Amino acid sequence: MRSRVLPHPILSVVVAVVWVALANDLSAASLVFGIVLGIGVPLFTACYWPERPIVKRPLVMLEYAAVVAWDIVVSNIEVARLILFRRGSTLRSLFVTVPLELTTPEAVTVLTGTITMTPGTVSADLSADGRSVLVHCLDAGDPDAVVRQIKTRYERRLKEIFE
Amino acid sequence: MRLALIALLPLLGAMLPPLASRAGRDAVTAVAALVTLTALALLATSAPAVLRGEIVQDGTAWVPQLGLSFSFFLDGLGLFFAALILVIGLLVIVYARSYLGRDEPVGRFFAYLLLFQGAMLGIVISDNVLLLVVFWELTSLSSFLLIGWWHQAPEGRQGARMALVVTGGGGLLLMAGMLLLGHAAGSYELSEILLRGDVVRASPLYLPILLLVLGGAFTKSAQVPFHFWLPHAMAAPTPVSTYLHSATMVKAGVFLLARLWPVLAGTEAWFLIVTATGLVTMLVGAWIALFKTDLKAILAYSTVSHLGLMTMLLGFGTPIAAVACVFHVLNHATFKAALFMGAGIVDHETGTRDIRRLGGLAGLMPITATLTLIAAAAMAGVPLFNGFLSKEMMLEAAWHTRYADLAWPVPLLATLAALLSVAYSARYAIGVFLGRPRAALAHHPHDPPAGMWLPVAVLLVPVLLIGVAPALFAGDVVALAGQATIGTAALPGYHLALWHGVTPALIMSVAAFAGAALLYAGLGPLTRLHARLDRPDAKAAFDAVVAAVVRACRTTTRRLHTESLPRYLAIITGVVVLVGAAGFFGGTHAAGGRATLPVSLPAVVAFVLLATTSLAVPAVHGMRLLTLVLVSVVGLVVSLAFLQFSAPDLALTQITVEVVATILLLLALNLLPKRTPSETGTARTAGAAPTVRMLRDGAIAGAAGLGVAALAYAVMTRDFTPISDYHLAQSKPGGGGTNVVNVILVDFRGFDTFGEIIVLSIAALAIVALLDNALRGAAARRLDTLKRAVEAADPHPTVLVVVARALLPLALTVGIYIFFRGHNLPGGGFIAGLVVAIALMMQYMAAGFDWTAARRRFDAHALIGAGVLVAGLTGLGALAFGRPFLTSSYGYFHVPLIGEIELATAMLFDTGVFLAVVGTVVLSLARISLVERRAERGPPSRSAAVPGPDRATASRPAAAAAPVGREA
Amino acid sequence: MELLVAASIGILTAVGVWLLLRLHSFPVIVGTIFLSYAVNLFLFAMGRLAIDQPPIVDPAVTAYTDPLPQALVLTAIVISFGMTALIVVLALRAFLETGTDRVDGGRDEPPTVADRAGERL
Amino acid sequence: MTGMIEAACMVAVVAISVAALLNLYRLAVGPDVLDRILALDTLVVNAIALIVVIGVWYGTAIYFEAALLFAMVGFLTTVAFCKYLLRGNVIE
Amino acid sequence: MTPPLPSPATAAIVLPIVLPALTAAVMVLAFRHRRAVQRILSVGAAAALLAVAIGLYAVARDGDVAPYYLGHWPAPFGIVLVLDRLSATMLVLTAALGLAVAIHSLGGWDARGRHFHPLLQFQLMGLNGAFLTGDVFNLFVFFEGMLIASYGLMLHGGGPRRLTAGLSYVAINLTGSTLFLFAVGLIYAVTGTLNMADLAARVATVAPGDEALLRTGALLLLVVFGLKAALVPLHWWLPGAYGAAAGPVAALFMIMTKVGAYSILRVYVLVFGADAGAVAGLAAPYVLPAALATLVVGAAGVLASRTLAALACFAVVWSMGSLLVAFGLFDHAGVAAGLYYLVHSTVAGAALFLLVDVLSPLRGRAADRIVPTPPLPSAALFSGLFFVAAIAVAGLPPLSGFLGKLLVLDATGAAPGAAIVWTVLLGTSLVVILGFARAGSTVFWKTRPAPAAAAGPAAAARPRGGPVAVCAALLAATAALALFAGPVTAELDATARQVFDTAAYRRAVLPPQAAAAAPGAAAAEATP
Amino acid sequence: MALASEILVTVLILVGTFFLFVGSLGLAKLPDLMRRLHAPTKATTLGIGALLIASMLWFDLVHDALSFHEVLIALFLFMTAPVSAHVIAKAHILRDAPTRATLPPAQTSGWATLEPHPADPRER
């Protein structure tokens, strides 16, 4: 699959899908053009994305997406509650370090993105060697629980997907 | 063309002497003399006709729209003056050959002299009065060169400049006068004007004409109060003084008065002004001459005096006085030229012109002494020399002249002037040649070579001959020139003779001699008395005036042009506000009838956002980063406003431009000071006090804002019928697109867009050129010493790098989408170009300049060139089909699988736009960041150690970095 | 609505002009940016305001806003972007060359301690 | 357009407007420039929401690309400001 | 409704814009590192442009106004280029100057920075576009093209002085550009059109309630053009910018001020001219007084100058005063005189700037300051050239400046306030003459002995033949302009007549029914 | 069916609006930057997400055609919003000394904002 023609197969699919979505049209014309772009655009941008991430288990991605989506909904309700009903200064905010087992930058990035999108946490920094994430918790009674949840709910799945 | 050639020959011949200068000074002299002789010969061929009483005319058109023609005419007066100019010119050339030093560039000297000669001839033979002005100013210019011949000396430069300013300035007056004269007379040809004296004198323009013409004539002829330049022109070499300041240039004024005598003379104004000026000049010149110690200064002031005499005679307005004037012109030219040459010989031989250091030279240089004494006698008006005769005529005319209903002033003052004239002549002759010789002269003086004294001798021939037998030797000439001067009036009865019996003139003359004897006797005490008197120094006054003018100009210019941008902009914006207000309140206005749109809450909120952030900017603009944040908010609101009011294309453009502009400003801010110092602390150098400035700026800004808001409101509340109904109607059928804005941009008004992408391209080129040398010199040193701020350790955060990489292909896809839909829906080449450029810039921002540049697949310069070329060639393509530039064409094509697609040449044009935009943005931002890098890394020697790092991998495990290494 | 737009244009113009008359290049540049916002909105408003009438030809739609001023504003935005880029670089270059960003010929006091400390605000 | 959805859109527009005012409050109060950058970032999100709601209200997709571009490039302004604060040089 | 197709002759109307633009694009695309090729292309394109311009002048001389409908859209809906005698004259002048500058720059200036030749070509494109366009917004676009290229050229060569002056130049002109948009917007808002011929038709019938808005727009536009034309008190940018620019660039800029003057003439005769009803004759009360002030400020600056560059700059300001005094009459005689003065002052001013440029390096550390120096190499040549240039610029005979001044005086003679105009014209002339005399005599006549050590650099700098030849050629051109003033003024007289024949312009540009609807057209047809 | 869809759309709009508003409220209300950072980056994502789904449904309903381009807005927001929060947090850590003092240690090296990468040759 990873040939000269299709340097990033997944990216090719994404580009084609994005095109069809942009066109907001499922016609043959837009599909054909989407495929053309799916081949052309990754070719042009390959040089800017030299390390090709390997997605080993695409299906886990769907599972991951579902988990994250659920967590986002929960997080929003939770955070809304905090914002509406708690005085800001009473929130037990703190930084925690989440040690990482993920190594590929793409996986780390997805994880930090997920952390920021989900319950009460923002990924504030990475460690210089890329082995830890600095996470800010809005209201954390138990910092270890936060770390645990991140590692089990997200990192484990990402490791499956990417590594 | 024979007549024209008389003037043109010396003008064109002026090129010859420099060319001949290799062949030695004799050859140069010969060439110059030959040119003069040829002109003289040409003049001679026309002379018989003139002598027969005919008027020779010649010429061709030059600027018919102006009434300026290249026309010449020769009558008695012209012939008289032309002959004088050429003959004396010839003698001066011969004299100058010996006079000039061995190492002086004789060729150039004679060139200038011939230029002057030609210009002077032009004045006297011009038929067209404007052409006369041309030659008039040419004499000022060529005399400037001649007077400044010895320009190493300050006197030479100052004298030349003074002469140019006074006579050139007079020329400007004359120019105006001649224009009016031509207008009043209905013709610019003298031959016509001379016949329309009545018309001119009756014209309401007469007085302005008179004053302007007199302004020209009086400055040229050194009449009081413009007399001061002439003595300072004596800084010129003596041949120049001889030529310009005795025989020719100064006579141009007299010539002009004589020339226009039939037109302008005879009125009260003429009489009062010209007579008085002449009389005063005659007296003042003579009086000053009496006390001067420099030989040439004495001669110069005597010339002033004699010019006054001539002017006064013309001022009398009677034919007989005019004839006397002509006669005196002839006489004065001969003896004064001789005197100047004599003074030059003395100077040449003794090394001094100071009369106090000279004396008794008669024994040492007898020839020179004899010649000078003869000439001085003529100047004094001693009988048997020509000066006596014309002086008698002058006194005779003066006797009959009543001024302001008084009989005595003119005769009395004229006699007084004659008296002074005798006295200074005597002082000159006696002081130099008689008396006892003085010691301490540099070298032993003796008579010069014949080349120098022979011209003097030649000049004295008419002095003597006319002095003895005036009717025989000068009668015809005077009659001819006199008749020409007075025009159609009958030549008065006069008799050129040595003896007229005991006339009032003779008595006045005798009285003058007697008085002069007394005066001469008492000269010593008088001189001492004069020296003690505080007399006005004309040169000092002139210099003071010039200095004051220069100072005033300098002060004004310095005060106005402070090189302060805020001041300039304050004036300009102030003018804009005033002119705008004048425009509005100068016309009728009525409120419009268009219904306004209802206000919505988001609009109010957007307005509050915009107003708050905008108005905060003046308060916080000292904090520059914060200012940029506020500007971004304003940009956001503007984008939303475009969206709200049905302009999606504008909104898309604004959104994308904002991003690029912010990046650009941040790039610049990184190297600029981070804060703007408070202006209250900078009052010292900023001109006005800070509070005053703030008030002023606030007033201008407030007025501008209020005005613009009022205009906008007035417009939005009224209806109009724009041409754009056509665009809406024709967009689809004519342009093949449904997005009318885009069709306007790439088709209806594609030419605007063509210009617009070129503007962008030029901006990029100019930025490249600006920054090209930023890494050298002072800028580089400043970059090297720039203080670094506290900064993050990771230049390329992993999260950013990865997201930017993932976004790039998606953003490109969006860019392509926006490009293709632009013709029918919001979008187009420009927005697409910005989107793609932003995606690329995102790579630069995330992964670093080096890393990205190393992977760049294109050259931004080439993109710009290609963009303009594609757009231009698309436009030119239409020419092949006989259509105008940018004529578009489109069609629908059926493609299997895809179906019907539309292809339009406008899209090709839009491709050019796209390429130029991408190229411009990438090139500009990349170049700035290149400079930033220098600030970051210091001089090249240090930066050599820096590899092209992959910052994304810098923060990832080393193993994962390997593929990059392979890639590179 | 017209009043709000007119007032906005007026405010942007006034702020732009006021900044234009400052003594340092940076506020002058920000002033030109404000003025280009103002003039773009002004030029746009010259086509009169219309809500939800974008000039995209559609057989079902009868009323469109005036497309011409929009095209003009687009050109103006592009041109003023190019001009802004140039003057920004020019100001930067002039500062590097002369060591001052004053535009009135004067010079500022040496940078304050806060400035030296690298405060990026 | 039914009244229900229109009413919802009206509510949304009012809420977004008030949200924008809250952003303005943060923008004005600060205290740090980062707070203001965050306010700007949030303002962009609110703008996207407003565009989407208006699109629903007017029943047109013509404004969609504006929201898309805000979502795609809007964050770059935030990134640029922060990059400036982090490193000085936005592109290095 | 489709407009006529261009004839083979009029098809070339677009070339003066496209030719330099594409030449520049090719240079940027393919030859940006090859100066030799750029030089050949640049000079070749400038020569070709001159040939095209002369050809177009021949076309325009037929007397008919020739429209060129870009994109084949009918006026007033598309953009139309209009070739008439006036625009053709400006094209020839621009091309000639461009060629001179291109050749002069080969003497070394083009190598002192990047992109000189592309910027030069783009500048020519902008100028030609401004002269040809018949659309006010398109005029804005080409103004901007011309200006931004001029920014690049002005800054060419770098250095603190150039950068500081450049910043002011750019900032002031940006303000002007903004004002241009305000003005055009306002005019469109009232009339609903951008085409000049159509505008001419519509302003005459403007509703009384809209008149104030239209007047405001028109006068703001006048301020824009006045700014470009360096009319006092809008001239501030000129002395700094021209003085700091490289010699050939300053020479090229001689045509930039003329664009302002041209635009004043074009817009305020064609659109807001005699036929404009309530807004007729709008500009006259402003232009003439400002032109007189320009004369005074320019002349004072000439006399106050401490450098030759400043001298030349203020001489330009002064000459713009003379030119606009003539244009400010807005009558046939004034325009004819002004056009002659325009041609003259462009050529003479360019010659002066180029001369200062060749002279300065020879004077060592004195450069162009008006101070004595040790004797120069080839002093006679340079003092001669300076003398001739000074005569030309200051308006002394026998060169074109004198005739120009005479024409302006003649044209203003019958105007109200002629006495004041003449007094100012002649008085400032004298001040300018004095200024040039002082400068020339100090620079060329007042020498000081060469210090033995310092003789080196000045002596080492030899004048280059090419640039000197270009100066001499331009000075010869002023002489030719004087010598052939008869035919030249006859041409310009016809040009001025055509400028005022606005009905013919409208007839040529607009379709028949639209033109017939225009006021004045009927009158013009009644009296053919 | 239509009514159900309309109710769904209405609810989604109101839900989205609610979270959108709460995000901005949090931004205004919370006492320090790190806490404020939570409000918009979260609440707005669900806020916008709900609105986008509402928009999709609504267009499917009205135009009887599938509209799914709204997905792209969500896609881009989900990609970019964490980055914004991340860089703001990094900048805050760099600039704010009290915050720096509260940071827990990382596993093996320092935090990237404060400490150079061990293998980075540029930082001497």
Ligand code: NA
């Ligand atoms: Na989270």
Ligand code: NA
């Ligand atoms: Na989170």
